[in-house]
Amino acid sequence: MLALWGIAVVALSAGGDRLAATPALSATQPDEDRSTLACWPKSERARRREFEQKLIEAPSADKLREWHDLLAVEPHVAGTPGDLREVGRLADAFRNMGLEVQEHEFWAYLCRPLSAVLQVVTPTAVDLVVKEDILKEDPLTANPELMPGWNAYSGSGDVTAEVVYANFGTKADFKKLADLGVDIKGKIVLARYGGNFRGYKAKFAQEAGAVGLIIYTDPADSGYCKGLMYPEGGFSSPTCIQRGSILTLDYVGDPLTPFVEATKDAERLDPDDLALPKIPVQPVGWGSAQQIIGRMKGTAVPQGWQGGLPFPYRLTGGPELTVRLKIEQERSITKSYNVIAKLKGNRWPDEMMIVGCHHDAWGFGAADPLAGTIVLMEAARCMSDAAKAGQGPARTIVFAAWGAEEYGIIGSTEWVEANRDDLVKNAVGYINLDMASMGVEFGSAATPSMQRVVADVARVVPQARGKEGETVFDGWAARSKDGPFTHGVRFGDLGGGSDHEPFVCHVGVAAAGFGSGGSQGNSYHSTYDNLNWYRQVVGDDYAPAVMITRMTMLTASRLADAPLLPLDFVGYGKETQRHLRDLAKRSRELVEETSVARMVDDTDRRDAMQAPASDLPLDRTARASVRSPFEQAMKPLNDRATAYGVLAGGASEHLRTLMGSDVLSDADLVGINQRILGMDRAWLSDVGVPGRPWFRNLFVASDEDSGYASWMLPCLRHAVEHQDSSEFEPRVQTYLDIFGRLVQTVSELKAIGTGER
Known part of the structure; x- marks a missing residue:
């Protein structure tokens, strides 16, 4: 699972005896007629508040x-x-x-670990730890059913090779290594957790020609740089290992049965036909990573790549440093x-x-x-x-x-x-x-x-x-x-x-x-x-x-x-406008990156890649003048989203007024609620997102290069990321058609109770 919520430092204090108290009316509390309580008739709202208070008092x-x-x-x-x-x-x-x-x-189609070996081979043989320490302060850590550190769906194999450090192992990190002339082919990549889903670290390493991948938790991200380590504190000790799947297919769910339920007798894909990881991948704690990084003698890492271990990080280990990685997993x-x-x-x-x-x-x-x-x-x-x-x-x-x-x-x-x-x-x-x-x-x-x-x-x-x-x-x-x-x-x-x-x-x-x-x-x-x-x-x-x-x-x-579903269909207008602004910004960034790449001579590329963006040869005036070929094409959609927001706001206000007047029959409510549900479903497409048909929602999909993050308006985002201007305007039309359906629905909602139906 993705840790959706960042962890910050606060004082942990008792206070559970206050939890049942009813909060005083907050200064930020809205008028009831404008809240989702307006989805009940006025005659029922007092009883509704009483019921909700009982729910507040119920948990133990x-x-x-x-x-x-x-x-x-x-x-x-x-x-x-x-x-x-x-x-x-x-x-x-x-x-x-x-x-x-x-x-x-x-x-x-699941898997299980059978064995894992990680060793520094040369210049000095060292066996590296792939399982957490058993702690005398915590007897639960001695449970025999606990497995060593492993990444599900790792390829099986036994490789010995030189080492390359790839920072977080993002697409941008691997691009920077290529721009710096670092050869990854035949090497074992070492990358730290963070920045993207671990599966994409493996995907990008494999695509770059690596023969293996080691992923570790850096103390700058969770360790002594953050606070006291477990069991004294709560942060990662030297042997603390983050496990996890490295599956990165164009859909989620069972790898062998996309679109259909994985019953015992379901028709299945051939695993050999899937883009499952082939290279061995092993997660470790920062203690084992330290044994490798501390022996690396190559060029210093670019700005922003230094982690929390107490020595300079290097891009390569050189031929004198070799590491062995042996993984055996069984899939069934x-x-x-x-x-x-x-x-x-x-x-x-x-x-x-x-x-x-x-x-x-x-x-x-x-x-x-x-x-x-x-x-x-x-x-x-x-x-x-x-x-x-x-x-x-x-x-x-x-x-x-x-x-x-x-x-x-x-x-x-x-x-x-x-x-x-x-x-x-x-x-x-x-x-x-x-x-x-x-x-x-x-x-x-x-x-x-x-x-x-x-x-x-x-x-x-x-x-x-x-x-x-x-x-x-x-x-x-x-x-x-x-x-x-x-x-x-x-x-x-x-x-x-x-x-x-x-x-x-x-x-x-x-x-x-x-x-x-x-x-x-x-x-x-x-x-x-x-x-x-x-x-x-x-x-x-x-x-x-x-x-x-x-x-x-x-x-x-x-x-x-709620008799009237409290789903806010108005929000799609403003949110689409926001995402279009973000998309325009992203498209300008990509144009700027292309401009910088063209301006930097190949002989100076290495120095430029290590410099902060503000030092690159595209000055502030030039940046301000950058325009992407996509921005003008977004304008009709932005205008349509703006108009929809106004119309939807009026329809929402109209429905709240009707609800407060208690004039809607059950049949009216069923019809209204089906239309409200249809606002979310209006974004569904049988074709799906480009290259990923399982992702049918054209409002949002997961980021195809990070897994955890979101791609909003993903058909447009795909065209921008791939710099595909020929496909952009047809995809804008797809979204204009969606808003056409949304406008039709809110027009029908606004006509309810007016005699215009």
């Missing part, structure tokens, strides 16, 4: 601790016996709540499960609001994923208790614990592919909780349609360990120092990296990812990610988990209960 820190004890009891890598036992624990817990439970079986079709629990709706049972978090981990998984899974379980418990008391949801709420996410977002994708048509028709939203309760600093990435309801809910949920009356919104807004701001706070863009991806990118469902940070430490994908680390670093009061549970329940409940 003690119960969250019990969920953690239950689910973090053993390592549970997908497809292992521990994974199957975890599935049983989850299913039993959901059944005990009285929910309708399905153990959704899927058969995916393996069974795992999603656990699906349903709380049936009592008014529109076919429509569904989905809340999900994966259950598999690379070890104990106390943080990733269980800091989110425990929220899922507690939200399910509280909301099922409310239903038993006669306050069940209007729409069905699905609580989903996904399997095999760590291998490549597999379980959630298989469920989405199995239920594609139903989700397109009936899914009103999805909340992703992967690794959600990691501190008191709340953050969210969300589709435009989900942002308003999340911001509204944050205004009434108490801030964990906060001052009396302080809300989540207050803390979030105070940290949102840099724009763009949406509804008073900063949202991230949902791209790749977790289980929201199939919902957003494949079936166009409105979605939000919840997360929190602020704790002083990082155990990401290591064997130290256990209950001892979590309770020492994040805290044992479970205040962050209580806060995220409240955010989850209120957001899910508003989407499940």
